[in-house]
Amino acid sequence: xxxxxxxxxxxxxxxxxxxxxxxxxxxxxxxxxxxxxxxxxxxxxxxxxxxxxxxxxxxxxxxxxxxxxxxxxxxxxxxxxxxxxxxxxxxxxxxxxxxxxxxxxxxxxxxxxxxxxxxxxxxxxxxxxxxxxxxxxxxxxxxxxxxxxxxxxxxxxxxxxxxxxxxxxxxxxxxxxxxxxxxxxxxxxxxxxxxxxxxxxxxxxxxxxxxxxxxxxxxxxxxxxxxxxxxxxxxxxxxxxxxxxxxxxxxxxxxxxxxxxxxxxxxxxxxxxxxxxxxxxxxxxxxxxxxxxxxxxxxxxxxxxxxxxxxxxxxxxxxxxxxxxxxxxxxxxxxxxxxxxxxxxxxxxxxxxxxxxxxxxxxxxxxxxxxxxxxxxxxxx
Numbered sequence: 202x203x204x205x206x207x208x209x210x211x212x213x214x215x216x217x218x219x220x221x222x223x224x225x226x227x228x229x230x231x232x233x234x235x236x237x238x239x240x241x242x243x244x245x246x247x248x249x250x251x252x253x254x255x256x257x258x259x260x261x262x263x264x265x266x267x268x269x270x271x272x273x274x275x276x277x278x279x280x281x282x283x284x285x286x287x288x289x290x291x292x293x294x295x296x297x298x299x300x301x302x303x304x305x306x307x308x309x310x311x312x313x314x315x316x317x318x319x320x321x322x323x324x325x326x327x328x329x330x331x332x333x334x335x336x337x338x339x340x341x342x343x344x345x346x347x348x349x350x351x352x353x354x355x356x357x358x359x360x361x362x363x364x365x366x367x368x369x370x371x372x373x374x375x376x377x378x379x380x381x382x383x384x385x386x387x388x389x390x391x392x393x394x395x396x397x398x399x400x401x402x403x404x405x406x407x408x409x410x411x412x413x414x415x416x417x418x419x420x421x422x423x424x425x426x427x428x429x430x431x432x433x434x435x436x437x438x439x440x441x442x443x444x445x446x447x448x449x450x451x452x453x454x455x456x457x458x459x460x461x462x463x464x465x466x467x468x469x470x471x472x473x474x475x476x477x478x479x480x481x482x483x484x485x486x487x488x489x490x491x492x493x494x495x496x497x498x499x500x501x502x503x504x505x506x507x508x509x510x511x512x513x514x515x516x517x518x519x520x521x522x523x524x525x526x527x528x529x530x531x532x533x534x535x536x537x538x539x540x541x542x543x544x545x546x547x548x549x550x551x552x553x554x555x556x557x558x559x560x561x562x563x564x565x566x567x568x569x570x571x572x573x574x575x576x577x578x579x580x581x582x
Contacts, residue, residue: 376463
């Protein structure tokens with residue numbers, strides 16, 4: 202009989218938990234739909250000098266060129282007003298480049314339209330079209346996440362999609378419109394952080410404590426980034442020569458230095474979210490496992506867990522920033538001169554500062570989230 206009563210009590214709890222999970226999924230899907238259809242007050246500028254790319258498929262085996270690696274092939278357009286039209290395009294087989302993969306019949310490619318000396322249109326194969334393969338890889342990834350993590354994984358995927366939509370439809374256009382990068386980055390972090398936590402956790406004390414921990418650490422990241430930027434006197438291009446090419450497109454009203462600072466905040470958000478959520482969960486589990494434990498005891502145990510977690514992830518951001526900027530760092534290291542002088546260049550120093558600011562955010566997220574969970578009373582409900 203006691204076992205029957207226990208199962209009877211658990212059934213409503215399981216049903217409520219299932220309904221709550223479905224409600225969060227539905228709410229997340231509705232929020233995503235609103236983000237997709239809502240008009241954005243900002244639009245992305247257009248680089249008129251960049252070539253327009255059109256998807257096509259090679260329908261004949263490319264013919265080798267004479268006296269070089271460029272040949273020709275018949276291609277069929279897969280999009281645009283000339284959908285289905287077949288035409289001849291030049292193909293660079295690049296046989297003289299080590300590791301290159303020649304084009305073959307049936308390959309899906311990207312075409313660019315050029316103008317020859319006589320003013321006529323000429324089409325050339327610019328690259329391979331990898332959209333289909335990417336969609337398959339993303340679908341496998343999504344199935345793996347849902348298969349392993351279940352409903353929590355599905356909600357996390359929706360949160361990731363929401364993050365991407367917010368950045369592409371609102372965040373980046375706002376940055377490039379001349380708005381304050383730190384304000385925009387702060388708002389992006391707020392929307393992304395709150396939405397991802399609410400989608401995953403729901404509206405409860407855990408979500409509130411996690412959001413407070415994320416917010417406090419991101420404020421610290423912004424302040425540290427500004428301080429180091431002023432201290433090290435970075436140029437508006439922040440060691441990235443590609444930003445120079447954006448000036449004719451964006452005009453003079455865009456704060457290029459601020460965009461770099463905003464990148465540090467946005468790049469830190471994911472790992473800070475992870476650390477904050479882990480600390481809040483630790484406080485909750487410790488309190489439920491030992492209801493007689495005092496606040497200081499629960500906090501010290503949670504911080505002990507947090508130290509182990511932070512110790513495991515402390516090199517995550519530095520490695521991520523280093524990997525993303527590896528070509529620039531390598532170019533700086535192989536340049537002539539002493540290694541100390543090369544490492545002090547802006548190209549390298551910018552990446553070091555971003556890694557330091559992001560790591561500081563991770564370190565601060567642990568105590569801030571722990572304190573928030575204790576003050577709000579996570580685990581006591």
